[in-house]
Amino acid sequence: LRPVGIVGTGSCLPERILTNAELEQMVDTSDEWIRSRTGIRERRIASHDTAASDLAVPAAAKALAMAGLPAEAVDLIIVATVTPDTLFPATACLVQERLGARGAAAFDLSAGCSGFIYALAVASQFIAAGVYQTALVIGVEILSKIINWQDRNTCVLFGDGAGAVVLQAVPEGEGVLGLHLGADGNGGSLLSIPAGGSRLPASPSTVQNRLHTIHMNGPEVFKFAVRVMGEASLKALEQAGLRKEEVDFLIPHQANIRIIEAATKRLGLPPEKVYVNLDRYGNMSSASIPVALDEAYREGRLKRGDKVVLVAFGAGLTWGATVLSW
Numbered sequence: 017l018r019p020v021g022i023v024g025t026g027s028c029l030p031e032r033i034l035t036n037a038e039l040e041q042m043v044d045t046s047d048e049w050i051r052s053r054t055g056i057r058e059r060r061i062a063s064h065d066t067a068a069s070d071l072a073v074p075a076a077a078k079a080l081a082m083a084g085l086p087a088e089a090v091d092l093i094i095v096a097t098v099t100p101d102t103l104f105p106a107t108a109c110l111v112q113e114r115l116g117a118r119g120a121a122a123f124d125l126s127a128g129c130s131g132f133i134y135a136l137a138v139a140s141q142f143i144a145a146g147v148y149q150t151a152l153v154i155g156v157e158i159l160s161k162i163i164n165w166q167d168r169n170t171c172v173l174f175g176d177g178a179g180a181v182v183l184q185a186v187p188e189g190e191g192v193l194g195l196h197l198g199a200d201g202n203g204g205s206l207l208s209i210p211a212g213g214s215r216l217p218a219s220p221s222t223v224q225n226r227l228h229t230i231h232m233n234g235p236e237v238f239k240f241a242v243r244v245m246g247e248a249s250l251k252a253l254e255q256a257g258l259r260k261e262e263v264d265f266l267i268p269h270q271a272n273i274r275i276i277e278a279a280t281k282r283l284g285l286p287p288e289k290v291y292v293n294l295d296r297y298g299n300m301s302s303a304s305i306p307v308a309l310d311e312a313y314r315e316g317r318l319k320r321g322d323k324v325v326l327v328a329f330g331a332g333l334t335w336g337a338t339v340l341s342w
C-alpha cells in the first residue's frame with residue numbers, strides 16, 4: 017500500500033455572521049449562557065438561496081489551487097454531509113459537474129459530524145491501493161436550514177461552512193499514519209432528523225411537528241463525546257505506532273469547548289497545541305475539521321513533519337480519528 021497524504025486544503029464560509037446577541041432576540045437565551053456552556057460567540061449562516069454545493073465548490077477549488085492541480089486531475093470526489101442539496105442526486109455529483117472534474121467517481125457519505133474523518137479514511141484506501149491518483153474530500157453543511165429556530169437547546173450550537181482537502185500518494189513516512197473509525201447505532205435516537213426519509217416521509221404533520229429539524233439529547237451526546245474523543249485519538253495513535261507525548265497538534269471536532277478541553281486533558285496536551293475556532297463558527301458538523309485544518313495551515317500553525325491528530329464524534333452515533341504526519 018502507498019502512503020497517502022493531504023496535498024491541498026481549502027474552505028468557504030458564508031459572510032453573514034449571526035451573533036449570540038441576535039439569538040437573545042429569537043429565543044430565551046443569553047450570550048453569557050451560550051459562551052460559558054459552549055464557547056460559541058458567533059456562527060456563519062448561509063443565505064436562503066445557498067445550498068451545500070455552493071459552499072463546497074469554492075472550498076474544493078481552493079484546495080485544488082493549493083495542490084496546483086486542475087479539476088480534470090481528480091479521480092474521486094466524496095462529499096461528507098447531512099445537509100445535501102437534495103437527497104439525490106448526490107451533492108458530490110453536483111460538485112463534480114461544477115468543478116469540471118469530468119469522469120471522476122462521486123458520492124456522498126453520511127456519518128454525521130464524523131463524516132469528514134470517515135470520508136478521508138475511505139478516499140485514502142483508493143489512493144493507497146493505487147486504484148486512484150487524486151481524491152477530493154469535502155465536508156460541507158448548511159445546518160441553518162435544518163435547525164428549529166425556536167428550540168434554544170439546539171439553535172445556538174450550529175453554523176454553516178465547507179472545507180476540502182486533496183489527497184495523493186506521498187513519500188514513505190508522510191501522510192496518514194493511523195486511523196480509527198467506530199459506530200454505536202444504539203445511540204442513534206440521541207441525535208437525529210426524524211422525518212424526510214422512508215420511515216417518516218414528508219407530510220403536512222411532519223412539517224407542523226418540526227420533525228425535519230435536528231432533535232438532540234444534549235447531555236447524553238455530551239457524555240458520549242467526552243469519552244469517545246480521547247479513546248478514538250488513542251486508538252489511532254496506537255495504530256500509527258505513536259505515543260500521546262509525540263502529538264504536535266490536535267484538531268478536534270468543534271462542537272463544545274468543554275468537550276474539546278476534556279479530550280485535550282485526556283491526551284495531556286497544552287492548549288496551544290489544540291486548534292479552536294468554534295467561538296467564530298459554532299458546530300459545522302462535517303465541515304468543522306476541514307475548515308479548522310485549512311485555517312491552521314494558512315495561519316502557519318502546522319509545520320512540516322508535525323504529528324497531527326484529527327478527531328470527531330457525531331450522529332449515528334459515530335466517531336473517528338486520524339493521525340497525520342503533516
Ligand code: ACO
Pocket residue numbers: 044045046049050053054128129130168169170172207232234235236237238241271272299301329330331
Ligand atoms: N440558553 C439558555 N438556557 C438553555 C439553553 C440556551 N440556549 N439551552 C438549554 N438551556 C437550559 C436547559 O433548558 C436546562 O434548563 P433546565 O435545567 O431548566 O431544564 C439548562 O439550560 C441546562 O441544560 P443542560 O442541557 O443540562 O446544559 P449542558 O450544560 O448539558 O449544556 C449543551 C447543553 C451545550 C447542549 C451540551 O449538552 C452539549 O454541548 N452537548 C453536546 C451537543 C453536541 O455536541 N452535539 C453535537 C452534534 S453532532 C452532529 O452530528 C450534528
